[in-house]
Amino acid sequence: MQKVPLTYEGLDLPGLDTPRGTNQVSSVSRRSAEALPTIASSRSTETTNRRALTWMTFLFLMAIAFLPFPTLLLGEYRDQQISVIFYAADAAVASLLLVGISWYARSGHRLVPEDIDEEQARLRTAQGLAVPVVFLVSIIISIWSPEIALYSWLLLVVSDPLVGWAWRRARRSSS
Numbered sequence: 001m002q003k004v005p006l007t008y009e010g011l012d013l014p015g016l017d018t019p020r021g022t023n024q025v026s027s028v029s030r031r032s033a034e035a036l037p038t039i040a041s042s043r044s045t046e047t048t049n050r051r052a053l054t055w056m057t058f059l060f061l062m063a064i065a066f067l068p069f070p071t072l073l074l075g076e077y078r079d080q081q082i083s084v085i086f087y088a089a090d091a092a093v094a095s096l097l098l099v100g101i102s103w104y105a106r107s108g109h110r111l112v113p114e115d116i117d118e119e120q121a122r123l124r125t126a127q128g129l130a131v132p133v134v135f136l137v138s139i140i141i142s143i144w145s146p147e148i149a150l151y152s153w154l155l156l157v158v159s160d161p162l163v164g165w166a167w168r169r170a171r172r173s174s175s
């Protein structure tokens with residue numbers, strides 16, 4: 001077998017094995033080469049999708065990596081509004097990015113199977129959005145009392161069941 005290099009519309013492919021003494025590329029290789037324009041056009045979309053997902057994940061991880069700093073501030077200056085705002089803002093940003101990553105992966109079935117239950121996915125998104133809402137509301141509450149703002153975070157314990165209950169109730173009333 002000898003290696004025959006294949007060039008297709010400016011795209012160099014590694015050498016393909018062909019039977020000794022022939023300079024023809026097999027029909028399988030020819031069909032693969034004919035599919036290259038389709039692969040190349042879908043590759044640019046995949047690259048864009050991958051790049052957006054990579055940036056969202058990178059920003060999410062940055063928000064998580066920053067979390068020890070507001071946690072330290074909160075531990076040292078629990079009664080100060082600025083420490084509550086720093087922590088709540090960072091937690092809200094991280095939560096929003098996580099919801100965004102989940103939504104991005106589901107939209108257009110980029111990273112999830114086609115048979116995913118869309119109703120359940122929307123419910124999970126609504127439950128995920130409850131977390132940043134609680135943190136953003138706590139920032140407003142911290143204007144009056146940073147301590148009460150800290151206690152408002154206990155709403156996170158019941159936010160999933162409450163959103164699920166409201167979701168089911170809204171679905172029943174619309175049916």
